[in-house]
Amino acid sequence: MAQSSTEPKVSLRLIIDEKKNKVVLAEAGKDFVQVLFSFLTLPMGTIVRLLGKHQVSEPVTVGCISNLYTSVVDMKIDDFETEACKQMLLYPRNYVREAQCRKFKLNINPTENFKCFGCSSFPSCSMCSNFNTSRCRCGKLMTREIDLLEDEEVIVGIMQNDLRGVFIRDRSSFIITDDLKLTVDSTSSLLQTLKALGFSDVSKLRERVLDIGLKEVLTLLRCVFSSSSPLTDTFLKNQSLHKVRKIYKRLSPCLEKNGDEAEQDKVITFDAIVRKQDMRILYVECREDFVDLLLTFLAIPLESIWEVSGNHISLGCVGNLSRSFKDLSDNERTQVSNPKFVLPYYYSCQNQLLNIITFKPQFYVTINRDISRPLCCVTTKPTFIQVSFIDPKYNGHHSVSTEGSGGFMKRDSKFTVSDDLVIAPKNTTSTFWALKKLQIHTNDIEVQKVSISKAHALNLLRASVVTSSALSSAFGNLIVKKPKEENVSWNPVSKKLKVET
Template sequence: MSMVSGEGDNWWHSMADKSMDNIELKVLVNNVSNKVIFVESDDDFIDVLFSFLTVPMGTVIRLSHRSQPLGIGCMDNIYGSVESFDSQLFRTEECRAMLLRPRNMTEYLLDNLKLKFDDCEPTRYFTCSNPHCRIFRNSLVFSYYQTVRCPRCERLMDTETILPVSGAEDGEVFVKGPARFIISDDLQVMPPFTSTSSSLVKNLGFTGWNSIEELTVNVGVDEVLKLLMCSLVSKMPLTETLLKHEPLPELSNENFDQEIYVESRMLGDATNEEEEKISIKLIVSKSRKMVCYAEAGEEFVNLLFSFLTLPLGFIVKQMHENSMKGCIDQLYKSVQDLDEQCLKSNNHKKMLVSPKLLPGFGYKNHPLGIEEASYRLAVDTTLMHSNKQVKSVEFIDPKSHRNKDDNALGFLKGPAMFMITDSLNVSPISAILGLSILCELNVPVTDIEVQVAQVGKKEALRLLVASFVCDSALTSVFLRKPNRGFGCLSFLI
């Protein structure tokens, strides 16, 4: 047996306090093609893989910046726009942090992962220093930030406490252990049956037992991070992570910019004529049939910025199988197909295939319709001041805590107008900037026309997928027409 280590891989810098953590894998390799046939592991590694689906997009972007940025469609530009925005444009000072370091709804479970790859500090919970304020409307009242005001007495909620959430007491995460699984190079997770393993060997071109080698591999945080990134850009992330040490390709692709049309696979007529739509103006090059930039209010930019809070599992759920460059969709499908007896519960399965937002990270009338989760409390009488009956947890919305009459319509103050480039760089509106964009694109003012587009749920979902896979999201969503001779992405509504 051979030992494969990540010591020569300079793509990821180790977390010093986790340098000794690792998981041992058995890896079957075709030494002729230098490719992984499959990996055999226990439930610890499968929990790490499945946790990829719970990671918010903003976290993926932040972690990717630890080495070379991946170029995840337009998502890097959205993230960069949030970083560069003047703080006065946000509704509260907490809004930027919510987007750049979004919280994971399953964080209380992920604390049990053997390898914790997210370097974000654990979520902290604060309550009012006045014990009489800790229970409000039969709910325990918490905040994620100590700069938030108490809804009753207006004091800062700066007393740190522990949220007594139930569900993680047994030390397990998603998979019911102990258990063994095999993982194909494209991240299909399966039971270790002989029929499955022999099929994987044959599919990779079996030429004799001399071409097959078994390796023992210790993977740590560095390898897990690289595997997460490779799952977005490669069809063989295990080979890329364990056997090769080459720069990662970008998720976006030139062909997408030129030809892609993001198609909605509607189940009947799913359009709701009564839904509120967002109106935007598209500045279009007539000759080149592309969007130069858009002019839109804060409602549209709130939608774009909210993409950073979405778990990967939610994004993958919208996409048709095999419609992306990577293979994280195969990981998603594995969870869907896995026998329920292998998972802790059906609720844990839903956390992966239909993930929700942490309370407070959504907003009213969100075009995507993603739901916020709710917490189930474990009994902790230390948080109670009286014999009041506590039924739930209430989080003070960091986006609107300074105005209790505000309905948390997003992350940005309004009314406000912004300019959005085709690759989703966002800036406050400026006539000079508009002319500068046209000059950079070499589009004469005589070649432009203004088109008005309406954005509802269908368009929002198409925009989400386009921003994940291509560099010209606005053109792909609003101008491209279906052409079966070229690339076409599908997703479900």
């Protein structure tokens, strides 16, 4: 990726063991630390997109999330409820975090500001959408862009969230170890870090000051997922491991149900095609509700996935970075015991097993009476017309068009999902072809009906970022191992029944 001479750069000072060609630690200011912490705010779909764009020649693998993203790319618009459904999954948004990152010296994911669209009858039709491909309740396309007043205030109002503590603002200098543990820079912390790493003789270490641009930052992002020494691999060895370490162990549920929550828990049911030899799930046949659940993973930020996973997964140096983020900020974090995912309103689905909390915009219309430029504007300050946001998943046929009215995929559709989360519409996937591709004898497979609830959905989310066999890892304990069939025959010599298994 070519770099422009005007491209913004951030400074990084490396302390290097030249004999081992290894970064011992780094000293960095706020600009570089903000870049590191911005990794955590990126939706998983955005991470896959950025890494794929960064190095096209080499396949990018982040667990099974890469397969989910590629499945969305490969599926046709007709497979989705609306055109906006595919767009929101390919380009997931995290509005408040994006607003903050625009102020950074180096922004890894530049995005457009929050936008609103209405139909040609706006404000008579007091409906808005964030997508200009949405259809209003009156049936017209919502292609008219509506001006926003107090843009920063609008964003804060949508999120209903305090921005304090999201990123480090006041401290100016930090110490960063090769495995991305951060502490505030001081003589005491530097001595403790060097001693812990076994480098008491600083005369053997050398300094190197680098100016870091977008190319290096994206390489570092790749290494964060796959390396135990991302600073060394990025800045000294000039390499990035392209695969996350694979695990195949079955994950146990990470939630304990209690009270009314357990009684009211929703379930999703599908058919699992299982290999008898090891009871691994080869693929599942499901309806759109299970696919909607999977595709929601693309919109969830990395920080949220780590919060609900705790120590249950191993994911490069993401854990160290997340713990440092928590320690260095005063922002209250969501507790693992009751995980919630805060997403824009249009990611809510009708049968959603995850605890999705959606933004609920409170917008109003004000009329600019300036004769030279009469405008309808949206503001957070109450006026005489309140604006409602239509769900961009609304296709004009369903009776309900408010947030959470449906899912991403066409209703009453069927899909196949492989163990590594490759999704294909059932109408384009022949059952015979799928069985033939597996190269397995029909007597060696069986079909089991599986029902999953909230705890299993969280297991699947965790497995999807660390393994290439997400279904078997997450749902292995739901597969029933049936006893072997016995063949009973009469032995005329011994005059006894012969039992064969």
